[in-house]
Amino acid sequence: MRAINKNWSIMTGNEAVALATKLAGVKFVSAYPITPQTAIVEKIAEMVANEKMDAKFIEVESEHSAMASVMGSELAGVRSFTASSSHGILYMHEMLNWVAGMRLPILMAVVNRSIGPPWNIWADHSDTMTQRDTGWMQLYGESNQEAMDTIILGYKLAENKDILLPIMVMQDAFTLSHTSEPVEIRDEEKVREFVGEFNLPFKIDINKPMGYGSLMPPDGPFMELKMDMKKSMYSGVNKFIEITKEFNETFDANFPGPVEGFMMDDADYALITLGSISSTAKHVVRNLRNQGKKVGLLRILLYRPFPKDLVINYLRGLKGFGVVDRSSTYGPFGSLYMDVISSIYGKLDIPAANFIAGLGGRDVRVVDFEEMFMRIMEGEDGEIWINAGVK
Amino acid sequence: MVLVPTAYAPSSNNKTSSWRTTRPVIDYSKCTRCMICWKFCPDVAIGVTFGEKLDYPNERFSKLEAPFINYDYCKGCGICASECPFDAIDMVQESEM
Ligand code: SF4
Numbered sequence: 001m002r003a004i005n006k007n008w009s010i011m012t013g014n015e016a017v018a019l020a021t022k023l024a025g026v027k028f029v030s031a032y033p034i035t036p037q038t039a040i041v042e043k044i045a046e047m048v049a050n051e052k053m054d055a056k057f058i059e060v061e062s063e064h065s066a067m068a069s070v071m072g073s074e075l076a077g078v079r080s081f082t083a084s085s086s087h088g089i090l091y092m093h094e095m096l097n098w099v100a101g102m103r104l105p106i107l108m109a110v111v112n113r114s115i116g117p118p119w120n121i122w123a124d125h126s127d128t129m130t131q132r133d134t135g136w137m138q139l140y141g142e143s144n145q146e147a148m149d150t151i152i153l154g155y156k157l158a159e160n161k162d163i164l165l166p167i168m169v170m171q172d173a174f175t176l177s178h179t180s181e182p183v184e185i186r187d188e189e190k191v192r193e194f195v196g197e198f199n200l201p202f203k204i205d206i207n208k209p210m211g212y213g214s215l216m217p218p219d220g221p222f223m224e225l226k227m228d229m230k231k232s233m234y235s236g237v238n239k240f241i242e243i244t245k246e247f248n249e250t251f252d253a254n255f256p257g258p259v260e261g262f263m264m265d266d267a268d269y270a271l272i273t274l275g276s277i278s279s280t281a282k283h284v285v286r287n288l289r290n291q292g293k294k295v296g297l298l299r300i301l302l303y304r305p306f307p308k309d310l311v312i313n314y315l316r317g318l319k320g321f322g323v324v325d326r327s328s329t330y331g332p333f334g335s336l337y338m339d340v341i342s343s344i345y346g347k348l349d350i351p352a353a354n355f356i357a358g359l360g361g362r363d364v365r366v367v368d369f370e371e372m373f374m375r376i377m378e379g380e381d382g383e384i385w386i387n388a389g390v391k
Numbered sequence: 392m393v394l395v396p397t398a399y400a401p402s403s404n405n406k407t408s409s410w411r412t413t414r415p416v417i418d419y420s421k422c423t424r425c426m427i428c429w430k431f432c433p434d435v436a437i438g439v440t441f442g443e444k445l446d447y448p449n450e451r452f453s454k455l456e457a458p459f460i461n462y463d464y465c466k467g468c469g470i471c472a473s474e475c476p477f478d479a480i481d482m483v484q485e486s487e488m
């Protein structure tokens with residue numbers, strides 16, 4: 001247990017994100033309110049109005065415009081930020097592709113919330129899962145500390161001159177966004193030095209006018225641009241590991257990096273999770289370990305780019321595993337499951353179940369994780385819905 | 392460095408007039424200089440004249456600056472003609488020009 005000093009404070013995930021944008025030196029914020037994200041931009045607006053944060057804040061009439069206006073400010077070379085949730089994310093879908101394709105390292109905090117109908121405001125990853133192919137990197141955090149730290153690490157990763165891609169930084173609705181936890185506030189001066197100056201190499205220059213994203217015929221470098229995006233994105237895995245190391249040294253922290261293996265060293269069975277339910281899963285892993293069961297947990301923090309080699313290394317030697325998807329997408333299996341299985345295809349031959357759990361904010365309880373572990377230990381595979389049936 | 396979809400291709404190199412099949416022609420004797428056409432043109436192909444001697448409906452309008460159509464960029468969509476409240480713009484077939 002580390003000493004609690006004056007840099008610790010009790011705050012919600014939303015407050016942690018808002019404060020992190022100030023620490024990271026964000027200079028432009030544009031947003032449209034949506035539950036459960038609203039508290040982030042409210043806090044930022046308040047800091048800007050009270051001159052505690054040196055930035056410009058613009059409220060727009062929609063999420064599509066919010067993303068369009070941060071695209072403009074970022075092109076002008078100004079570090080920019082926005083935040084949204086759920087239907088707001090879907091509404092900006094077109095602009096998400098534009099921002100990524102234009103290689104603009106914007107950060108957006110997302111408080112994960114389900115997609116209607118029926119109307120529901122609780123935790124569920126469907127909003128960002130359906131945007132996983134837009135060219136944005138995606139980080140799913142587990143705690144309010146990570147909500148703060150992923151913003152700081154995120155700007156350094158996104159603005160790296162070999163990456164230049166936007167990042168969505170996720171936290172779960174209410175479980176994190178509206179729940180207070182102790183958070184160590186990173187030192188502002190150190191954060192500024194760590195993140196560095198923002199220098200967009202191709203920013204708008206009125207003395208050298210350029211066309212941005214204009215028409216490109218089939219024999220233009222259209223394919224090459226897409227290839228380069230993919231290359232940059234996947235070089236992000238190693239870059240993220242490097243940046244994590246530097247972050248932990250600078251702030252005396254223990255940020256896990258792209259994935260976190262919990263009691264994985266000698267595990268026979270494991271679950272793979274994203275986000276805040278991982279904490280409950282860890283509790284269950286500890287309990288089962290106490291009963292002599294060799295189980296572990298692999299938490300994916302960096303979901304795009306998918307850290308496939310790291311995942312393969314953790315899974316090698318297991319007798320069975322389960323992947324927990326907290327989203328409703330309509331492929332043959334859940335999204336995370338398909339990413340894991342396609343990564344290990346031809347390399348590892350292990351039975352693997354796909355658990356769909358926690359949709360629309362339904363609790364994923366200790367008994368649910370116990371059931372999941374029991375079912376993988378019995379060798380089950382295929383898609384299994386947990387704590388769901390006729391209600 | 393990464394590949395970025397930017398290009399040094401100023402619009403002066405990229406005239407789009409050949410896309411046009413019909414051409415808007417302003418009849419200045421009907422034009423009240425309301426500038427509604429200028430506001431509506433989606434290609435920003437309508438500009439404002441400065442001190443040019445043009446016809447006008449009556450003396451009251453003689454001192455006002457008038458719209459002019461930049462035929463290098465006008466794509467001939469006809470929105471200006473449709474929006475003009477005074478029917479001062481005619482769409483004429485390019486083949487007849
Ligand atoms: S809309 Fe018609 S009347 Fe008004 S300025 Fe244009 S051409 Fe003239």
Ligand code: SF4
Pocket residue numbers: 415431432433434435436437460464465466467468469470471472
């Ligand atoms: S025809 Fe269309 S493009 Fe041409 S001036 Fe009128 S509104 Fe503009």
